[in-house]
Amino acid sequence: MTDLTVQFAGLELPSPIFVGAGPNTRTVETCVEALRAGAGAVEFSGPCGAGSARGEVRVDQFQFLPSKKDARPGRYFGLASTGGRHKADIPEGRIEVKMERIAEIKRRSRGLGALVANIGYVGYRGGRVGEEFSWGEMARLSQEAGADAVSLHLNTGQSLAGRLMVEEPDYLRNVVREAKAACSIPIIAKLPMEGCDPVAVCRLAAEAGADAVAPVARYVGLHIDIESETVPDWGGYHGFGGPWSLPITTAWTGRIRRDDPRTAIIPGGGVMSWEDVARLLLVGATMAQVCTWPILKGYGVLPQALRRLRKWMEKKGYQSLDDVRGKSLPRLKESGELWARYWERGPYEGIWIEGERCNGCGACAHVCFFDAIHVEGESKARVNAAKCVGCGCCFYLCPTDAIQRPED
Ligand SMILES: Cc1cc2nc3c(=O)[nH]c(=O)nc-3n(C[C@H](O)[C@H](O)[C@H](O)COP(=O)(O)O)c2cc1C
Incomplete structure (x- = not known):
């Protein structure tokens, strides 16, 4: 039987799907539902705002872009975080409510996946305004309440967070060390991908003692409303995710x-x-985080996704996720390496010009970054194979389709 369990930092989880914090994980019910659907872990983010503290789901915590009907594969869309709007709502005793909820989720999900407490310094207050809990205190309280792991919410405000990590590496180091010292459950550092070098930032968190790093591809975007011709005020920071970001997540x-x-x-x-879960595993992910997907489709997509993943593994002869993880890595090439490959293999003989079709307009010579094409006597283009790397710019630009190249 194909095994979908995941192990790290002493945790044993039933699947590689990590349901990330968002409006879909702000209540006890939604977190329990995610775990019952087969999630390996769910990241509890609430309560956040008076509404969710009373157990309601605040549908206005996020906004569809450009509209819900556009939220389908093939379109560039994302869900914008607008949680900032509700900061003023924070009820007194919020931290206690959060810990009670953690205990309740744990009670109702015994034997299922892990409960991860998503903690962040900003906005988490005690009974009095201004009485803020430190990262360490929140980590300790989360463990006492029954959380299996703690995630440090360091990703919000992506480009600002990224800049902070680069300019003040001690900030990230200290937060991780403080949380680590305050509890004995695993610490997951949730990190930005924008405004920084994600490789360097993940390395920093791991060196400071994080048991897992969770780089998140949410980007600061801008939505212009064409009626008002300006940026709508949704609150929050306009952090966008969505399917368009997967290739970037995969590369990093x-x-x-x-x-x-x-x-x-x-x-x-x-x-x-x-398939996207499989893609991330193939480049070495331990688990794949999901948020926009279940928000749009509901947790009903998870059992089917896990069945399909298992079937694909069976077909390939993989018995466990360890067989899948990192399989594509040896074949990955950085763009620099790809260019080097062209230089190493000598002149590129792939393209040629159909003399009959060439009208000598020179568009190909103009676009060639490698100075490999010249129009001789203003009549026909000629290729210098010693300089051509086969990038294909001329091929796509030629108005008369005179540039030919072998089938890929
Ligand atoms: C509307 C929204 C709110 C989010 N709120 C939080 C949050 O409070 N804490 C956090 O660590 N991540 C938060 N995230 C990030 C998600 O947990 C997850 O890492 C990310 O959205 C994954 O990308 P995807 O939405 O493209 O699947 C939020 C994401 C969305 C879409």
């Missing part, structure tokens, strides 16, 4: 795994199917 996951073969990586950004 591969680079982070190449840099650090050991630390658990739980990347997030753009996962919308079981």
